[in-house]
Amino acid sequence: MKPCAIVLLNYNGETVLPTFLPSVVNHSSHDLWMIDNASTDRSLDYVRREFPGIKLISLESNHGFTGGYNYGLEQLRGQYAYFILINTDLEVTPDWDRGLLNFLEENESYAAVQPKILSWKDKSYFDYAGAGGGFIDALGYPYCRGRIWSHLEQDQGQYDDSLEVDWASGACMAIRASDFFTQQGFDLDFFAHMEEIDLCWRLRQSGRKIGYLGSVTVYHLGGATLDRGSARKLHLNIRNSLSMVYKNMGALNFIGTFFVKAGLEGMAALQYLLKGQAGFAKAIVKGYVAFLTSPKKKQVQIGSTQKRGSTGPVQFIFAHQLFRGVKKFTDL
Numbered sequence: 001m002k003p004c005a006i007v008l009l010n011y012n013g014e015t016v017l018p019t020f021l022p023s024v025v026n027h028s029s030h031d032l033w034m035i036d037n038a039s040t041d042r043s044l045d046y047v048r049r050e051f052p053g054i055k056l057i058s059l060e061s062n063h064g065f066t067g068g069y070n071y072g073l074e075q076l077r078g079q080y081a082y083f084i085l086i087n088t089d090l091e092v093t094p095d096w097d098r099g100l101l102n103f104l105e106e107n108e109s110y111a112a113v114q115p116k117i118l119s120w121k122d123k124s125y126f127d128y129a130g131a132g133g134g135f136i137d138a139l140g141y142p143y144c145r146g147r148i149w150s151h152l153e154q155d156q157g158q159y160d161d162s163l164e165v166d167w168a169s170g171a172c173m174a175i176r177a178s179d180f181f182t183q184q185g186f187d188l189d190f191f192a193h194m195e196e197i198d199l200c201w202r203l204r205q206s207g208r209k210i211g212y213l214g215s216v217t218v219y220h221l222g223g224a225t226l227d228r229g230s231a232r233k234l235h236l237n238i239r240n241s242l243s244m245v246y247k248n249m250g251a252l253n254f255i256g257t258f259f260v261k262a263g264l265e266g267m268a269a270l271q272y273l274l275k276g277q278a279g280f281a282k283a284i285v286k287g288y289v290a291f292l293t294s295p296k297k298k299q300v301q302i303g304s305t306q307k308r309g310s311t312g313p314v315q316f317i318f319a320h321q322l323f324r325g326v327k328k329f330t331d332l
Contacts, residue, residue, distance in 0.1 A: 004030040004082040004101055004174075009068045010044075011037040013088040016221065017046055023091045025051055030084070030097055035072030037062040064191035065170065070184075077181060084174045089221035091120055092172075099216040100174035103162070111179035111208035112200060114168035115216035118155055125152045127220040130169025132159030132329070133212030134197070135312025139257055139264075140245035142167065142197055143317045144329070145212075151327040158330065160214040166310050168210050170196035171220045179203060187243070189294065193233060194240035201248045231283040238265065238287025243294070262288065264318060 006028050010017070025032065032054045036044055038061045047054055057072045073083060082104060084097055096115065103113050117130040126132060126146030131153075134144045146153045168175075173196060183202050186195040200210045242261070246254045265284050272281040313332050320326040 001078065002031060002080050004084060004097065005033050005076055005080040006030050006084045006086065006097060007033045007035060007069070007073065007076075008086055008088050009035045009037065009065065009072070010039060010047075010088050011062060011068070012039045012041045012043060014039075014041040014043040014046060016089045017043055018050075020089055020091050020221070021047070021051060023093075024086070025054070027092050027094050028097050029095075030101075031055065031080075033057060033072075033076065035059065035068050037064070037068045063188075066186035066188050066190050066192065066195045070186055070188060073177075073180065073185065077177070080177055082174060083177055083180060084172070085170065086173075086218075087171045087220065089120070090172055091219040093217050096216050096218060097174075099213060103211060103213050104174060104176060107209075107211065109209050110164075110211045111203045112168045112173055112175040113211035113213050114165075114171075114173050115218050116155075116159060116212075116214045117169055117171055118217060118219050119152065120219040120221040123219055125154050126159075127171070128152065128222055129171040129220055132214065133163065133165040134167040134169065136166045136197065136201070136310050137312065137317040138310070138315045139261055139318075140241055140249075141317050142194075143312070146329065148317070148327055148329060148332075149321055153328055159212075162211065162213045162215065164209050164311050165212045166204065166210060166312060167197040167200035168212070171222070172218050179208060182206075187247075189243065190240045191236065193236040194244055198240070198244040198247070201244065205248060231279040234280055235283040235287045235290070238284050239290045239294075242288070242291040246291075 006024070034047060034054050035057045037059055044056065047056065057075055059068060059071055063071055069085060082101055084100060100113055100115060104110055114130050116132055117127045119125045119127045128147055131144035131146030134142055136142050145159045183199060187198055190198065204210060245257055249257060269281040269284040272278070314320055320332055326332055
């Protein structure tokens with residue numbers, strides 16, 4: 001068994017690969033694989049021509065983030081001890097993969113770890129996806145050191161440490177292959193968005209830990225496949241968040257949480273309507289309908305029934321922003 005495979009998931013990445021892929025090739029010391037979700041552009045032609053050393057796994061249709069990785073990594077089962085999953089719009093730095101792998105090798109109780117993730121557009125600020133380490137509150141809302149809701153902090157070395165977190169970002173995540181397959185990977189019903197938080201939650205429920213390593217830095221563009229401000233993304237986030245909380249909290253604990261979330265997100269939908277953004281209001285409603293009508297929403301987490309709460313500092317992140325105006329993690 002080889003130590004590690006660095007695996008990119010591609011879907012029509014022709015416009016981003018020339019910018020980001022060279023850094024991955026130049027700064028990586030492990031095998032490089034690309035899973036392709038049935039791209040219709042010329043991205044694979046570019047990879048074959050410019051980087052023939054990258055090994056390709058071509059899927060017959062677009063299975064989203066969850067299915068793309070699940071079906072692709074299944075073809076690598078038993079070949080590698082670790083996977084590093086990265087987006088195609090990620091710029092890496094020297095020895096980045098060694099740093100992440102060393103962390104997991106030195107910390108057996110940790111299933112996964114992410115680096116410090118900064119914005120590629122402005123490298124002095126944290127990125128939305130993962131930032132300086134992610135947490136979830138009692139309602140299942142994610143927040144990060146360096147990012148509270150949509151407010152991003154400037155990187156001043158304040159999160160250059162390493163610590164246990166609740167979830168590692170799917171933009172760049174090193175994970176033990178054994179832990180990934182024990183949990184049967186990402187939830188296929190999610191398609192995209194919230195899937196890495198759900199996987200990490202399940203891992204923590206089974207007694208494993210998730211880490212953040214601030215001594216390794218990467219830069220993420222974000223929104224290359226689905227824009228962060230799209231109604232489609234909002235719909236997936238609403239639906240998948242409900243499913244994630246249901247699975248990991250259990251039906252009884254979920255009841256109260258559901259009504260609180262429904263109230264908060266109902267107010268958000270009303271605000272969208274008042275702003276003339278009916279598409280976003282509709283996306284919220286569709287997310288609830290999709291969750292409530294899904295025959296698979298009752299899928300339970302795999303492994304131990306041990307319940308592990310959040311390692312984060314607050315119970316209700318929305319209250320700190322709504323009533324206290326908090327924009328920085330250090331002010332929580």
